[in-house]
Amino acid sequence: xxxxxxxxxxxxxxxxxxxxxxxxxxxxxxxxxxxxxxxxxxxxxxxxxxxxxxxxxxxxxxxxxxxxxxxxxxxxxxxxxxxxxxxxxxxxxxxxxxxxxxxxxxxxxxxxxxxxxxxxxxxxxxxxxxxxxxxxxxxxxxxxxxxxxxxxxxxxxxxxxxxxxxxxxxxxxxxxxxxxxxxxxxxxxxxxxxxxxxxxxxxxxxxxxxxxxxxxxxxxxxxxxxxxxxxxxxxxxxxxxxxxxxxxxxxxxxxxxxxxxxxxxxxxxxxxxxxxxxxxxxxxxxxxxxxxxxxxxxxxxxxxxxxxxxxxxxxxxxxxxxxxxxxxxxxxxxxxxxxxxxxxxx
Amino acid sequence: xxxxxxxxxxxxxxxxxxxxxxxxxxxxxxxxxxxxxxxxxxxxxxxxxxxxxxxxxxxxxxxxxxxxxxxxxxxxxxxxxxxxxxxxxxxxxxxxxxxxxxxxxxxxxxxxxxxxxxxxxxxxxxxxxxxxxxxxxxxxxxxxxxxxxxxxxxxxxxxxxxxxxxxxxxxxxxxxxxxxxxxxxxxxxxxxxxxxxxxxxxxxxxxxxxxxxxxxxxxxxxxxxxxxxxxxxxxxxxxxxxxxxxxxxxxxxxxxxxxxxxxxxxxxxxxxxxxxxxxxxxxxxxxxxxxxxxxxxxxxxxxxxxxxxxxxxxxxxxxxxxxxxxxxxxxxxxxxxxxxxxxxxxxxxxxxxxxxxxxxxxxxxxxxxxxxxx
Numbered sequence: 230x231x232x233x234x235x236x237x238x239x240x241x242x243x244x245x246x247x248x249x250x251x252x253x254x255x256x257x258x259x260x261x262x263x264x265x266x267x268x269x270x271x272x273x274x275x276x277x278x279x280x281x282x283x284x285x286x287x288x289x290x291x292x293x294x295x296x297x298x299x300x301x302x303x304x305x306x307x308x309x310x311x312x313x314x315x316x317x318x319x320x321x322x323x324x325x326x327x328x329x330x331x332x333x334x335x336x337x338x339x340x341x342x343x344x345x346x347x348x349x350x351x352x353x354x355x356x357x358x359x360x361x362x363x364x365x366x367x368x369x370x371x372x373x374x375x376x377x378x379x380x381x382x383x384x385x386x387x388x389x390x391x392x393x394x395x396x397x398x399x400x401x402x403x404x405x406x407x408x409x410x411x412x413x414x415x416x417x418x419x420x421x422x423x424x425x426x427x428x429x430x431x432x433x434x435x436x437x438x439x440x441x442x443x444x445x446x447x448x449x450x451x452x453x454x455x456x457x458x459x460x461x462x463x464x465x466x467x468x469x470x471x472x473x474x475x476x477x478x479x480x481x482x483x484x485x486x487x488x489x490x491x492x493x494x495x496x497x498x499x500x501x502x503x504x505x506x507x508x509x510x511x512x513x514x515x516x517x518x519x520x521x522x523x524x525x526x527x528x529x530x531x532x533x534x535x536x537x538x539x540x541x542x543x544x545x546x547x548x549x550x551x552x553x554x555x556x557x558x559x560x561x562x563x564x565x566x567x568x569x570x571x572x573x574x575x
Numbered sequence: 576x577x578x579x580x581x582x583x584x585x586x587x588x589x590x591x592x593x594x595x596x597x598x599x600x601x602x603x604x605x606x607x608x609x610x611x612x613x614x615x616x617x618x619x620x621x622x623x624x625x626x627x628x629x630x631x632x633x634x635x636x637x638x639x640x641x642x643x644x645x646x647x648x649x650x651x652x653x654x655x656x657x658x659x660x661x662x663x664x665x666x667x668x669x670x671x672x673x674x675x676x677x678x679x680x681x682x683x684x685x686x687x688x689x690x691x692x693x694x695x696x697x698x699x700x701x702x703x704x705x706x707x708x709x710x711x712x713x714x715x716x717x718x719x720x721x722x723x724x725x726x727x728x729x730x731x732x733x734x735x736x737x738x739x740x741x742x743x744x745x746x747x748x749x750x751x752x753x754x755x756x757x758x759x760x761x762x763x764x765x766x767x768x769x770x771x772x773x774x775x776x777x778x779x780x781x782x783x784x785x786x787x788x789x790x791x792x793x794x795x796x797x798x799x800x801x802x803x804x805x806x807x808x809x810x811x812x813x814x815x816x817x818x819x820x821x822x823x824x825x826x827x828x829x830x831x832x833x834x835x836x837x838x839x840x841x842x843x844x845x846x847x848x849x850x851x852x853x854x855x856x857x858x859x860x861x862x863x864x865x866x867x868x869x870x871x872x873x874x875x876x877x878x879x880x881x882x883x884x885x886x887x888x889x890x891x892x893x894x895x896x897x898x899x900x901x902x903x904x905x906x907x908x909x910x911x912x913x914x915x916x917x918x919x920x921x922x923x924x925x926x927x928x929x930x931x932x933x934x935x936x937x938x939x940x941x942x943x944x945x946x947x948x949x
Contacts, residue, residue: 481576
């Protein structure tokens, strides 16, 4: 897709989310629960637009497009703080489309990818628990890399074979554990590179975060331009400007990192997604502090929408590529391949 | 404020490989004085060799030996600075003064100066700051008064890096009392009578920092660069786009590479963690520099984006010094026989200047804030 087309696509998506997922709806869904009618309507609209299938080949039940289109869609979703399992759903669909034979999932079924959680057991020879499954309670099918296959296999857990223990993440979104009996779990070979799954999930999560970062930056700039104290807008004070500058730096750098990682993925290099997620993780934390500082007390309320973004950013830093997980991966690459090489090959 | 993601084309990657081959042949480890990025060592012969390869003045018009893109220049400079190459002699002429002369100079100026910039024979220094005019550059007082065919100049410039080895100084001088509209640029031949250059010893003991004393120096009008009163805009243009360059985050690179490769011993877990952080953020900054260079090649002027980048890139460079020094263990010694330790020691002392030179971080934040409409 050319830059112009991507721009049009992005505009279309932003309009879609503005219409179907205004900020009031986000808070309403959190308050009334993700099982509520508004939540289901939102997800129905998203699946009708085929958004989870962007980046999956049409021949495999996808909507076409590649990683660059995928991150555009996820960025718009993150920008709207939309409460839906778009990212987890996409990674599951993408994985299932790649298995041989590929496994079809209809639009009224929800498959989610369960990113490997350090609390998960490393073998599946006994009854197991999958932790930290975003939107797990709503899933018909949970997809995850089999921990004892060196990445050569996927586990498929059907909802009827799992017992859900509900939890929430920092943003009030479903983050559940599922207990399953090993005997009832299906396995299917994973033909791709072992790390391709987690890299895809990292790219998706980083894309969500880059959208939220852009929203936070715009919201904060708007706030400091309008809020007045001492007879002038907050944005006239240099000490406040410092926070805005930092926000813009984090936002611009993160969106670019995600776009570059998507380009690299399209060209067959998925490691750039690790760098992107690691970078966006750090950037998000700096941005959250700057945004809250510039907003003062108002930003600490549930009523004002800054929290919709900052709680998500905090949650997403630790999901699909936490700092503790990515640091050794990047260190190993820099040490082994050469520090300068990591830069020039990603 | 989005930057568009871009990657190097195969031809551009081939250029990078070509430069690496050149470096392998010409800059064998231990055979040259390591530098901290742009104020590297002065090596006229090396500058000439680079010029002969067509790697200086790349962005100048093709008829003078340029005709390459900003991205290609980024590739060359990145490879050179990554190994601490001795580029100081030709650096300023290549980075900003050559393009300025190409854009604003007379035909005579272009014909007489651009070939020497491209060949690496000429060296330029920036005559901007004054005792009373640092960040508030428009406050400058050095005066050029028209006298016959020339301009009589009185005043003092400070912080002029490299003036004592430069062949030319681009001086921003006041030609009328209009604060911004009364500034004009001049190309000053270094050996003009009345010009005294005195070193200002720097914190690390080097003496590249200079004071220029203009005591009735007569500059021919033929050496005026651009229109009378156009100096402010020209000077700003010189500064603006270069803020996004690799030189803003790459200063410690030779030390980082040495440390990362185990040059000071194996890295423990803590060091590996910091290496990961440095790698990640440097990748992120490199993305920014590359995208900005592409925009320049598209005829755009991403000056806010460049200021945005420089403000965080220079802080990152300073963070690198802190992290590496921590893992080095003891305080590095400036006179160490280990060139990397000596370079790290130098970095410790001079790194505060990284967020000051070329526009302080405070000024850059003002520029970005203005660009965001605050």
